[in-house]
Amino acid sequence: MSDYEDKKNKAKSYTLFNNESGQSFEIPVLKGTDGPEVLDIRSLYKDTGMFAYDPGYTSTASCSSSITYIDGHKGILRHRGYNIKDLTTHSDFIEVCYLLLHGDLPSIIDKQKFEKVINNHKMLHEQLVNFYRGFRRDAHPMAIMVGVVGALSAFYNDSTDFANINQRMIACHRLIAKIATIGSMAYKYSLGQPFVYPKDNLSYSENLLYMTFSVPTKEYKVNPVIAEAMDKFFILHADHEQNASTSTVRLAGSSGANPFACIAAGIASLWGPAHGGANEAVILMLQEIGSVENIPNFIKKSKDKNDPFRLMGFGHRVYKNYDPRAEVMKVTAHKVLKELEKSEDPLLKIALALEKLALKDEYFIEKKLYPNVDFYSGIILKAIGFPTSMFTVLFAIGRTVGWTAQWKEMIEDPVNKIGRPRQLYNGSNSRNYEIINKRETKSIFQWLWSKK
Ligand code: ACO
Helix, strand or coil: CCHHHHHHHCCCEEEEECCCCCCEEEEEEECCCCCCCEECCCCHHHHHCCCCCCHHHCCCCCCCCCCEEEECCCCEEEECCEEHHHHHHHCCHHHHHHHHHHCCCCCHHHHHHHHHHHHHCCCCCHHHHHHHHHCCCCCCHHHHHHHHHHHHHHHCHHHCCCCCHHHHHHHHHHHHHHHHHHHHHHHHHHHCCCCCCCCCCCCHHHHHHHHHHCCCCCCCCCCHHHHHHHHHHHHHHCCCCCCHHHHHHHHHHHCCCCHHHHHHHHHHHHCCCCCCCHHHHHHHHHHHHCCHHHHHHHHHHHHCCCCCCCCCCECCCCCCCCCHHHHHHHHHHHHHHHHCCCCCCHHHHHHHHHHHHHHHCHHHHHCCCCECCHHHHHHHHHHHCCCHHHHHHHHHHHHHHHHHHHHHHHHHCCCCCCCCCCCCCCCCCCCCCCCHHHCCCCCHHHHHHHHC
16 A cells, blocks of 8 residues: 555544534545645535635645645755755756656656757747837836736737647747746847847757847857856746745636736736745845844844834745755855855845844744745846846746646646635625715725825
């Protein structure tokens, strides 16, 4: 008997007891291959007439998945069973893409074939390239990205049928391949520089650097240390189970929306400062701190309940231990800064001192707040030469493979249903309708002021 079968047989159930009626209801327990057991409340409403209330999904598993496993208390992150440290040490990004999409690491031949497929999809339809001209030059590259990725469905409608396995796979390949080109072009557009097209003889990360930083008038040689750092960055951001943007992709996809529209929705969700926008926010915070002496004041501010300020790059919904991705980012930051002869970078100095002080602070210890992946990634990206507005774009480029793998898994899951959460209604009870000339005037502006 397999370990999993054994656990399943020993599965417990919980009893929900209604004090008023004296009725009791059995709630079965499900056990995955790893991680906490899960109460199966699918028939809760049917059996009891009640919903479960869980804003922010802090205790709710929205799906079952075999892609990524996180143990936030132990600081463990695994993709398809492989530890993230092994993947960043031994694999490159394209191999991790294959792993996430197909479930296993590729053989040499499979990897070559996969890379060829991705290379074939890297360019954009020329008409889509013209689409960029509709944006203002000072548009945030994330705004451009949401628009251009959403527009892919208008250009590649031969891979929008989610029910067709071939179209599903082609859509995943197209998204993974084109997203780096889309992100680099958003940057080039903001500078007013010509777009640079990808090359087949460069790796995924080399291409990204080439398309972003080269200009047609000059020879551009990719620095291998920087390309390796970008590859690690993409691996570390490739997937992270059911976070806000991934859940957004799944929710959008659960209605049967096409994959390009779903990934555009994921990009929009990633943009927020509590999620992918945090790497940009970390740099702004370090710049605002300005010098090591000011750190205690900022730590104090972040602990003040009446102040909305939080230490950016600290804390995580799932990790209640050091984020394993932050460890790799920290080592990579040192390598990149050494290579670029920026080891004395003032922001790195502030970041190291801030981390040291916060980790000794009772508030952060008690609340289990540790640096997350965003804490050091911004320092790396800034040193390489990316403007802060590109940071979340780069996160989106890395995460696209995770979004597509999760979307594909959801479509192929036999228990897939349209996502439709319920609510705890707190509004008015039934009211009598008043005709307009009987209603009291309430200025909308008065209402707005009263909210301040
Ligand atoms: N600085 C100061 N206090 C914090 C921080 C922080 N960075 N993060 C959490 N806390 C405090 C909260 O105020 C709260 O205190 P309370 O219990 O007294 O009310 C407690 O720690 C728990 O925090 P929650 O907000 O309930 O934790 P949640 O899981 O909802 O939030 C989040 C996680 C959004 C990441 C939060 O830690 C945060 O805002 N961090 C800063 C932004 C950031 O770095 N985001 C990137 C996340 S990683 C990623 O998306 C790739």
